[in-house]
Amino acid sequence: MPSTTRPMLETYPKSINLDRAKLAAAVDALNDCAQACTACADACLSEDMVAELTKCIRTNLDCADICATTARVLSRHTGYDATISRTLLEACATACRSCGDECAAHADKHEHCRICADACRACEQACRDLLATIS
Amino acid sequence: MPSTTRPMLETYPKSINLDRAKLAAAVDALNDCAQACTACADACLSEDMVAELTKCIRTNLDCADICATTARVLSRHTGYDATISRTLLEACATACRSCGDECAAHADKHEHCRICADACRACEQACRDLLATIS
Amino acid sequence: MPSTTRPMLETYPKSINLDRAKLAAAVDALNDCAQACTACADACLSEDMVAELTKCIRTNLDCADICATTARVLSRHTGYDATISRTLLEACATACRSCGDECAAHADKHEHCRICADACRACEQACRDLLATIS
Amino acid sequence: MPSTTRPMLETYPKSINLDRAKLAAAVDALNDCAQACTACADACLSEDMVAELTKCIRTNLDCADICATTARVLSRHTGYDATISRTLLEACATACRSCGDECAAHADKHEHCRICADACRACEQACRDLLATIS
Numbered sequence: 001m002p003s004t005t006r007p008m009l010e011t012y013p014k015s016i017n018l019d020r021a022k023l024a025a026a027v028d029a030l031n032d033c034a035q036a037c038t039a040c041a042d043a044c045l046s047e048d049m050v051a052e053l054t055k056c057i058r059t060n061l062d063c064a065d066i067c068a069t070t071a072r073v074l075s076r077h078t079g080y081d082a083t084i085s086r087t088l089l090e091a092c093a094t095a096c097r098s099c100g101d102e103c104a105a106h107a108d109k110h111e112h113c114r115i116c117a118d119a120c121r122a123c124e125q126a127c128r129d130l131l132a133t134i135s
Numbered sequence: 136m137p138s139t140t141r142p143m144l145e146t147y148p149k150s151i152n153l154d155r156a157k158l159a160a161a162v163d164a165l166n167d168c169a170q171a172c173t174a175c176a177d178a179c180l181s182e183d184m185v186a187e188l189t190k191c192i193r194t195n196l197d198c199a200d201i202c203a204t205t206a207r208v209l210s211r212h213t214g215y216d217a218t219i220s221r222t223l224l225e226a227c228a229t230a231c232r233s234c235g236d237e238c239a240a241h242a243d244k245h246e247h248c249r250i251c252a253d254a255c256r257a258c259e260q261a262c263r264d265l266l267a268t269i270s
Numbered sequence: 271m272p273s274t275t276r277p278m279l280e281t282y283p284k285s286i287n288l289d290r291a292k293l294a295a296a297v298d299a300l301n302d303c304a305q306a307c308t309a310c311a312d313a314c315l316s317e318d319m320v321a322e323l324t325k326c327i328r329t330n331l332d333c334a335d336i337c338a339t340t341a342r343v344l345s346r347h348t349g350y351d352a353t354i355s356r357t358l359l360e361a362c363a364t365a366c367r368s369c370g371d372e373c374a375a376h377a378d379k380h381e382h383c384r385i386c387a388d389a390c391r392a393c394e395q396a397c398r399d400l401l402a403t404i405s
Numbered sequence: 406m407p408s409t410t411r412p413m414l415e416t417y418p419k420s421i422n423l424d425r426a427k428l429a430a431a432v433d434a435l436n437d438c439a440q441a442c443t444a445c446a447d448a449c450l451s452e453d454m455v456a457e458l459t460k461c462i463r464t465n466l467d468c469a470d471i472c473a474t475t476a477r478v479l480s481r482h483t484g485y486d487a488t489i490s491r492t493l494l495e496a497c498a499t500a501c502r503s504c505g506d507e508c509a510a511h512a513d514k515h516e517h518c519r520i521c522a523d524a525c526r527a528c529e530q531a532c533r534d535l536l537a538t539i540s
Contacts, residue, residue, distance in 0.1 A: 004167055004254050008174035011247040014181045031166055032139055035210065039143035041331075042211040045324045046149045054315045055484030061311075061331075062478050062489055068203065069474040073467050075170065076177040079460030079507075084467055087499045091492035098486050111146040119139050176466075180459045189450045190349030196446075196466075197343050197354055204339040208332050214325030216368050219332055222361035229357045237349075274437055274524050278444035281517040284451045301436055302409055305480065309413035312481040316419045338473065345440065346447040382416040389409050 003028050008075075016077045018085075019133050023074060026126040030071035030092070033123035037064035037099060040116035047110065056102050056113065063099035066092050067123060074130075082134055089131045096124035138163050143210075151212045153220075154268050158209060161261040165206035165227070168258035172199035172234060175251035182245065191237050191248065198234035201227050202258060209265075217269055224266045231259035273298050278345075286347045288355075289403050293344060296396040300341035300362070303393035307334035307369060310386035317380065326372050326383065333369035336362050337393060344400075352404055359401045366394035408433050413480075421482045423490075424538050428479060431531040435476035435497070438528035442469035442504060445521035452515065461507050461518065468504035471497050472528060479535075487539055494536045501529035 006024045009016065016023070041060035044053040070092040073085060100120030107114035141159045144151065151158070176195035179188040205227040208220060235255030242249035276294045279286065286293070311330035314323040340362040343355060370390030377384035411429045414421065421428070446465035449458040475497040478490060505525030512519035 004171040004250055005174070007250050008171055008178070008247055011245075011250065012174070012178050012181065013245075013247075027170070031170060035162070035166060035206070036139040036143055038207050038210045039140070039147070042213050042328065043143070043147050045213045045327060046147065048321075050321050050324060051318075054320060057315060058312065058481050058484040059486065059489075062481065062486075064207075065474045065477050066489075066493065069470045071170070072173050072199075072470050075173045076463050076467065078177050078180045079463040081464065081467075081503050084464075084471075084496070084500050084503055087492075087496035088471065091489070091496040094492045095489050098489055102484075110148075112143055112148075115139055115142050115146065177463065180462060183456075185459060186453075186455050189455060192450060193346050193349040193447065194351065194354075197346065197351075200339045200342050201354075201358065204335045207335050211328050211332065214328040214372075216329065216332075219329075219336075219361070219365050219368055222357075222364045223336065226354070226357035226361040230354050233351050233354055274441040274520055275444070277520050278441055278448070278517055281515075281520065282444070282448050282451065283515075283517075297440070301440060305432070305436060305476070306409040306413055308477050308480045309410070309417070312483050313413070313417050315483045316417065334477075341440070342443050342469075345443045348447050348450045380416075380418075382413055382418075385409055385412050385416065 012077055014077065017080050017082070018130065022130045022133055026130040027071050027074050029123040029126035030067045030074070033096060033119045034064045034067040034071065036116045036119035037061070037067065040103065040112050043110070043112040053106065056106055059099045059102045060116065063095045063120065066095045086131065086134050089127045089134070093124050093127040093131065096120045096127065100124060147212055149212065152215050152217070153265065157265045157268055161265040162206050162209050164258040164261035165202045165209070168231060168254045169199045169202040169206065171251045171254035172196070172202065175238065175247050178245070178247040188241065191241055194234045194237045195251065198230045198255065201230045221266065221269050224262045228259050228262040228266070231255045231262065235259060282347055284347065287350050287352070288400065292400045292403055296400040297341050297344050299393040299396035300337045300344070303366060303389045304334045304337040304341065306386045306389035307331070307337065310373065310382050313380070313382040323376065326376055329369045329372045330386065333365045333390065336365045356401065356404050359397050363394050363397040363401065366390045366397065370394060417482055419482065422485050422487070423535065427535045427538055431535040432476050432479050434528040434531035435472045435479070438501060438524045439469045439472035439476065441521045441524035442466070442472065445508065445517050448515070448517040458511065461511055464504045464507045465521065468500045468525065471500045475532070491536065491539050494532045494539070498529050498532040498536065501525045501532065505529060
């Protein structure tokens with residue numbers, strides 16, 4: 001099932017102040033990362049060694065919340081405010097970096113952490129690619 | 136970019152009490168519907184005839200919030216509680232029905248409403264398909 | 271600091287189809303319960319016996335998400351749809367019941383679970399009080 | 406009904422790296438601002454002059470999402486990461502500034518915008534007060 005992100009962007013009735021391809025890529029990466037982090041937090045919670053994964057769970061929860069909110073803000077173009085998008089993208093890239101690092105530290109033991117780390121890396125890159133286009 | 140939903144499900148370390156294919160389909164449909172509704176609310180807000188779309192915007196906002204929350208709840212398997220999943224899926228299918236009907240009423244005038252109506256219909260069906268498997 | 275819920279309700283420019291006192295009480299209880307559940311999940315995560323609290327953490331996360339979404343839906347009056355409000359309130363009362371029960375089971379060991387259980391009970395009651403007024 | 410924010414902070418089982426009074430004040434201001442913005446967006450949607458309020462609605466929706474996420478992140482203390490808190494607080498203060506300015510521009514015509522502007526100003530200040538304590 002292809003994402004509706006790009007078709008919805010194409011049917012927005014006014015102009016959009018951002019590169020549509022990079023914007024759609026960022027929104028899709030953000031939603032995917034939010035989903036991976038929500039699932040990884042729960043998978044960690046069911047590991048026998050949960051006591052060693054509490055920082056991972058917490059960072060997953062933060063990253064899921066921040067990515068979901070950033071996807072929403074980037075999906076709105078009416079009354080666009082570059083300052084909000086830019087500062088939020090910076091916060092989101094920071095959260096993805098932290099969560100990717102934390103998950104990567106457990107990737108050899110837990111496949112869900114490995115997949116989640118990849119989603120965080122991809123999302124951080126998509127955020128930075130979009131940030132580079134916002135003056 | 137394929138969704139991480141299914142790979143994350145496959146690496147969950149304990150058993151899952153639901154049909155994994157239907158569960159993954161529902162989570163993906165919920166995330167896609169949430170994204171479409173967020174974008175449709177904003178697209179409606181930028182239409183010249185926004186005054187005729189206020190109910191559509193409101194229902195889009197409700198549907199986006201409810202779908203996003205339902206996707207999160209369904210992505211957690213630790214300490215599974217069938218009653219929460221079932222009642223939330225029922226509420227979500229109801230919201231998707233209402234939002235799909237409302238968007239469909241504007242589909243001939245606004246392509247974003249047409250795409251969003253389709254996403255709502257698909258999501259309602261995915262919720263009902265999953266509900267049918269929860270005793 | 272008094273909540274802005276009631277003042278905002280009083281300045282809504284059109285009619286509202288629900289009892290304003292019960293509505294404001296429900297919204298405040300929902301926001302308070304969401305906050306308590308978010309904090310309780312994190313407090314549980316930092317307990318030495320976290321392995322015994324994984325179901326409590328999961329139910330807290332569900333309850334926080336569902337209460338936050340229900341507060342949002344109830345804070346919208348434009349294009350009101352009783353069916354969405356009713357089914358969502360039912361799902362929310364169910365989640366508050368489950369989370370209150372789970373937290374109550376740990377209340378003698380963890381003060382944060384005791385406070386959270388109280389917030390869940392108060393929220394469940396506020397949801398049911400409001401539900402009783404929706405035909 | 407007093408907020409559960411402070412009692413929950415007091416029962417967190419490990420140390421907290423932030424000033425508890427400023428932290429609780431920020432969380433309460435964030436939740437209150439999120440609630441005011443959600444309600445203001447909906448109230449604007451029901452004004453006859455909705456076409457002149459579309460930027461206000463959009464900024465309200467952004468501010469509600471960002472404040473709600475910031476309140477959640479600040480309510481977690483396990484595995485604390487100052488970088489995430491700081492960048493997110495900066496993004497949140499930015500969003501509150503924008504939304505406060507936008508609502509203030511409509512405050513003489515719409516009482517809900519006036520109340521919401523006040524909530525945004527108070528929240529921006531609470532975020533900056535907390536930021537000042539994070540090295």
